[in-house]
Amino acid sequence: MDATALPATPAARRARVWLVAGLVTLLLAVLAVAAVDRASRWWARQAEARAHETERMRAHMLAEATAAVLNQHLAPAHGVAVSFARGEDVRLLLAALARGEGTDRPELRTRQQALDRRLDIAVQELALGLIAVADRDGVVVAAGEPPGIPSFVGNRYGGGPLHLQTRQGRPARLFLVGETTGRRSIVFAEPVMVEGRFVGYVGVSVTLDEGLLPATADQVLVSDEHGVIVLSRDPRRLFHRLVHEPVWTPPPSGERWPLYGNHPPRLWPWQPGPRPGLWWIDDPAHSTPVLEARGMVLDGLLEVHVLQPATWLQEVAAQRRLLFGLGAALAVALLAVLMLLAAALWQARAHRAALAAANRELQRLVITDPLTGIANRRHLLQMLEEEWRRVRRHGRPLSLLSLDLDHFKAVNDAHGHAEGDRVLRHFAETVQRQLRATDRFGRLGGEEFLVILPETGREAAQQVAWKLRHAVAQTPLPAADGAPGLTVTVSIGGVTSSDPDEPLQALLGRADAALYAAKRAGRDCVRWADDPDVTSPPAG
Structure with missing residues (x-):
């Protein structure tokens, strides 16, 4: 007789029930863990997006505030350059020099000395770095300097970027490192025009220092129009050019750097971060990606960069791992309880079915003749x-x-x-x-x-x-x-x-x-x- 045809014992049936329940529980547990993982990842994306937006707004506000401070610091210098370039004493002095009259004339000498005194007063009262008046050849003929700074009178800047641009009748403004002082400055230059002819220009410089940056912000940088960092509380970041800024071609090797003195710019490559809007500014294996926010200064003359470390990524990741662990454990435990309950209910139903069948058989035996199968x-x-x-x-x-x-x-x-x-x-x-x-x-x-x-x-x-x-x-x-x-x-x-x-x-x-x-x-x-x-x- 085939052994498989033998009726299963109650113990064997219970064993099969528990085996099937265990396999179903395992399958549902895998599906539940996958669902919890998917849900935790969705939550993490939402949490990262909310944190990213919060930190972006905070960084943007800091960038705007820093840009406002710089605008307030630099704007008066431009007004001083315009005021002196339109002043009668500057125009008369430069016009006379343009006609070939020398400063050895007593009248011109007196006018030059009076202008020097006015320039010195303006530098001291407005805390400026320098005010210089240059003739049409770029030779400084009058200047106001802070105390302790050698006089700029007689220095020649012909062919420089300020001279070349103002000689075309256009104002100029740029960042440079002073050759004499070594200071980082923003220079505003206004051309002086007499009867439609260029006779010279007035240049006003404002010194840039770290005091203009927020005291608690180590990750606030300021770059010039070429993307070169010119202001930072971290000196290691100075004179690095951001690779995602406009391309700037430096002079050929061996020639002097006209804007940055003895500090030729070095590349500071940024790599795209793990999320859109984030950047790796250092080795990704040993750093945290940063969120960048920008603020414009004087219509793009300078640009503020606030680099906010994206520490929320690690925080959200840790919270997601905790959420996933708790959710998976809870889901598995709940499934186990439900499957145990289902198995118990199945057994109770099987017992009820067996009892009902026994009752039906008993009822049949009560009303049926056992020999013939008809009613007794x-x-x-x-x-x-x-x-x-x-x-x-x-x-x-x-x-x-x-x-x-x-x-x-x-x-x-x-x-x-x-x-x-x-x-x-x-x-x-x-x-x-x-x-x-x-x-x-x-x-x-x-x-x-x-x-x-x-x-x-x-x-x-x-x-x-x-x-x-x-x-x-x-x-x-x-x-x-x-x-x-x-x-x-x-x-x-x-x-x-x-x-x-x-x-x-x-x-x-x-x-x-x-x-x-x-x-x-x-x-x-x-x-x-x-x-x-x-x-x-x-x-x-």
Whole structure:
């Protein structure tokens, strides 16, 4: 026999249930962890975006505030350059020099000295770095310097960027490192025009120092129009050119640097950071990316760069790991509890199903004859009482057929009780096949049976009785060894009633009396209560 065909034991079924529950729990746990991971990443992106926007606004406000300080510091210098360039004393002095008159003339010498005094006063009162008046050849003819600074008078700057631009009648402004002082300064130059001719220019410089930057901001840089850092609290950042700024081509190697003195700019390459809007400004393996915010100074003459370290990336990443760990643990624990509960409910349902099946089997055994499988005496009489109550309510006829196998004791004596049991089962099957679905059939005991025919009149009931007698006589019991089959006959007594006042026991008694009449008439026949002549169907 195939071992797989053996029914599973309860322990094996429980083991399979737990195995399936474990596999399902594992699969759902993997899916839940993946979902938690996806949710935590979505949360991290949202948190990073909020932190990024907050820090961007903070950095932008700092950049704007720093740019405002620089604008306030530099703007007066431009006004001073314009004022002196339009002043009568400067125009007269430069016009005279342009006509070839020398400063050895007493009148020009006096005018030059008076102008020097005015320039010195303006430098001291306005805290400027320098005010210089140069002729059309770029030679300084008057200057105001702070105390301790050598006089600039006589210095020649012809061919320099200020001279070249103002000679074309256009104002100039730029960053430079002073050749004499070494100071980092912004210089404003205004051309002096007399009768449409260029006769010289006035240059005003303002010193740039770290005091202009926020005291607590180490990552605030200021670059010039070429992208070269000219102001920073970190001296290592000075004179580095940002690679994402406009390209500036320095002079060929070996030539002097006209703007930055002895500090040739060096590249400071920035690399795109891990998120849009972030930059690596140092080695990515040993630094934190920064968020850059900018502020313009004097329409782009200078630009403020605020570099805000993106420390929130590490904070959000740590929070995401914590959130993922807690969420995954909670999801797995919840799934485990749910699967345990589901397994317990499944087992309880299986127990209920088994109990219901046992109850149904018990109910079947209570109402079923164990030998023939038809209704037993108790259930048969219960069905008869129900049908009789229906007769009393509606007044419709009810017919009973009392059946008894002929010479059944002789069958048992001649062939044994086992064969007698086969005869009973065969007889019950034969009768059952001839009845309607609404008819009731059961065993009263031994070889006695009863057929209940609801809503069936006398003539129809007699037809059923004759059909049953004929079917039993014509359907022999097949022999087990292939020998000729065993034929049995049945005696039937019938009764029909629609009288609601007749007691049920009286009705059964009349059916039994008709059955005894059939027996006395020689068996294998049908007799009806109050009609001893019924034996076979009418001819034709």
